[in-house]
Amino acid sequence: MTTTDAAWYDRAPCGLIATDLDGTIVDVNETLLQWTGHTGDGLVGRSFTTLLDRGSQMFFEARYRQLLHLRGTVNEQFLTLRTTDGFDLPVLVNAARDEGAGRIRFAILNATERVRYERELVTARRIAEEAAQRVRILQEVSTAFGVSATDEDVAQTFAAVAREAFSARDTGVFLLDDNGELTLVAGANPLEGKVRPVPELRETTIVTVVHDDDANFPEVAQALKNEDLTSLSIMPLSAEGERLGVLVCFFATRSDFDAHFFDLQQALGRQASQTLQRVRLQRQLAVLALHDQLTGVANRQLLQLTLDEALHTATTAQECLAVLFLDIDDFKSINDSFGHATGDLVLVELATRLRDGVRAHDVVGRIGGDEFVALCPSTDAVAAEAIAERILAVCRKPITVPNGVISASVSVGLSLFDPATDTLETGAQLLVRADAAMYDAKRAGKDRVTVSAA
Template sequence: MSTTDAAWYDQAPCGLLSTHLDGTIVDVNETLLRWTGYERPQLIGQPFALLLDRGGQMFFETRHRQLLHLQGAVEEVSLTVRTTAGEDLPVLVNAARDEDAALIRFAILNATGRVQYERELVTARRIAEESAQRVRILQEVSTAFGVSATDEDVAQTFAAVAREAFSARDTAVLLLDDDGELALVAGANPLEGKVAPVPELRETTLVTVVHDDDEIFPDVARALRNEELASLSVMPLSAEGERLGVLVCFFATRTDFDAHFFDLQQALGRQASQTVQRVRLQRRLAVLALHDQLTGVANRQLLQLTLDEALATAMAGSDPLAVLFLDIDDFKSINDSFGHATGDLVLVEFAARLREGVRAGDVVGRIGGDEFVALCPGTDAIAAEAIAERILAVCRKPIAVPNGVISASVSVGLSLFDPETDTLETGAQLLVRADAAMYDAKRAGKDRVTVSAA
């Protein structure tokens, strides 16, 4: 194994481990040792099951090993690793038999963030279900909310159900946008442009009613009369202390706002709020599944999907495509000198700088360790080299870290595809050529861009 391969193996963003076919550990990388707190000599020669909790040990011995021997590989098995500190570490385990070496290779992914999001999602669903059981109308609307995929879906369902449930002339669902302003997402606001009833009532924590003769909000009362409305109610939408928006119901006649009305509005509001939260959690989970958890850029899976789409688009439109393979120069020395925590800060900073160096429509991703890829659709050789030079320049800037200043650089390999002159290539081939060009840049002195030969 080369020095570079050894560094990648030890500092990979997942745990790597090899065992004999009987499950005895023969090798383990630094990442897994760091996660578990073990020293390498403590694990070498020990059974893999030593790392697992009791349930995981039973599953591994009675099921996992059998599947490995029958199928040759087992993917994304959820297990729990026990650290030396006695803590539980949820992981996803991929394993495959290496027949040539008579070994089993394991890739172990830290699933702590995923498990936490899933727990939050389950909690939000459970609360929503408990609210739905109280009132029949909530049970009916729960079905509609259950298929909602976006905030807009939830808001539209909420506005329609509220209009029917409360016999309102109009309903409006307004959600807070990124600037903290209320924006109409569903329904209709008959007072739009005439008076701003919502901003005056947006901070209410309870259902608030305003009539057409209200003395506390005279401007709102006047606007109600002008629109031949008798009342409006404002229902705050919030979940776990987070304010999401409001529901406003507009009534043509004076309604009997009794305890049942307020209870039902609050229950329906809770249901809608929890559903919005659930939809957003699901969206975050989807983003998490396709993005690097440390840097926030695309992960290997999303990069491959995007590259395949970009290649198909290039073929369809006869547009060129550029692939940049980037590697931080001497990154191991940064980790050795400043520590892995600082190394992670450097990775995050470089990811931000790469996004700064590319164009708005380009995609930056991390495929592992200190290796990044940039996909640049519609980019010929001249434009691609200009992007690469811009990346080199922005990456040379010193990086301030807690214990000093780091000066680093990147080496860039560039592969190009022009559907008008080149034969059809796969995304994998473009990546391989860009990777090889990056190593040429390393050998030529680093901190430079090298273009792959076609």
């Protein structure tokens, strides 16, 4: 070998090793020595397999050597070399048997960059798959949320989607009730009654994970162990700063709570919170559409719907239905003397008293100005007059307003539908009769009840 050939051999861009046919190293170039940290004297005379890690040694002995013997050459096989400082060096090994020279010649390529690239490729593929999964889940839940009409619908959809998306054993959706307490609305809570509420977890503002060995929450951790659970995650639900509830996922095996997990939980949580907010807003709008905005009692539209339904029920059940038409006496003088703002206060107060004067299942509504109607199902003439007298009594009590005290009263007209003796009437006819009776009460002196003649 010339000096030039020797220099090229030592400085070749790949590692070069020659062994005898039994695999004992007889020559090695400088490139491989630099990669591994060995010296030439330290390697010559050693078996080639001593350069390999345990897994590569097993593969070399069981597979590589046999292929080399049968084919004479083996190309681009992944093996791992061990460096003198204990690091793994991934390499691609090409080998050829030279029977004439009694040698096996190895050309070894450093595969570090290739392995890094492949790992990055795998990572990129996993991220892409996770992103696709996230999009699919969000699309599915968006479709399901789109048809949700109640809090319970939203909670049930959310619990089911979360259980599948996160491979949880159980999921529970807890919503805040009117008392500010978290109530299980959908799913399951395997820790129910087994651990005291933890304020830090109930009021968390970020996705929180607790494991069965978490020293920060020992009672929760012990409860998880007792139920053969390894972890739980808590996802707060909120919209525009308002706390709505939480999603809790319970896991039977230790999961990888990575960025994808937290991102997906937050994305689902945002969708669920926005849907809850939409459902509640629609419910509020529906209430506003059917209720008087000043007094909160039923408006004309709701009264008409309720009256038609009550009339049908009375006919079917053969029960009496009473309709009371009420008008505030001298309301114009109240407005003239105290102003319209005070008049509104009187309307609100009398609407409250009307609700207190009727029974729990009766319906009170305002049909305009200072006129109110009370629908009293399953009510005969005696009961209806008793309700009317009670209304008169509660409305006579003085009303304190910012600029004085007002004494108000109402005149009441009563019409009664008895399916045993009356022909089927319409709700409008009952209202007309009650209205006429109310004017009779006005003409008779006000602050009284007059019963309509059938």
